[in-house]
Amino acid sequence: MDIKLNSRTAGFNFAIWGLVLLPLLMSFYGFYQVQFVGNIFYYGPEPGKAIVHFLGEWAIAFLLLVIAIRPIHKLTAIQLRPYSRRVGLAAFFYGLVHVFAYFAFIQGFVWQELWGGLA
Template identity: 40%
Template structure:
């Protein structure tokens, strides 16, 4: 993208109100629930609802993790939206878990725990959700001041582990190996590779 156009693009992004990310971010969930109420989710509506919510959780998490690489490599500045993207990932993951626990398991705690222990993909997925929970609870300025910036950054590096768990959960949940979960796993691997090896070697560029 030419420098002048990139500058205008970043300026337009800065003018967007923060709450617009949440409004747009919840549109897929609203659409999925509307399809469910109209019985348009296919022959397995519960599975389709759970899959859709979980997939959007992974998408938002990967989008949040991609903010820094985009800023450094492509000079696209989405930094002010990273917190909203991360929280949307948690909200969708919570809806995904709630749909599973309420519709599939009838809110039976014993049945949920037994199913999680029995199925590895559920164990991994629940571990990823458990990792996201403290990140969502501390995604505020008060927590940064209370914990200190360095400790807060260390805690939020768990987002990469949560993304790996989400990608593995997606891969193991399908009976075959279609392209979609493999693509998400590859994107997760690339982001983790950048975090481990690329981020420290490439100096940030001014947006």
């Protein structure tokens, strides 16, 4: 017997969106701590590196969650495939933001170093 969670299940949709937006809210909280509260040590001595690692870890976590959706369905008979696209887009979004943050905070948009590092 399969338990189907359709898109009209408001509680589960809310939980999925909460999971997807949690890292973004945590980043905004860190920005608030640094800019408005004055806690300049919130991200540690290297804030750029901390932000890049934070975004990369969440991108990998969402990617692993997307990969695990099928085995979860096989083990528990809960239909999660309608939500895999949403979580996959979150993985792509956080991966893209991670790469952009790396170029911005670590490389400083110095294109000669970027192309030299790739060659």
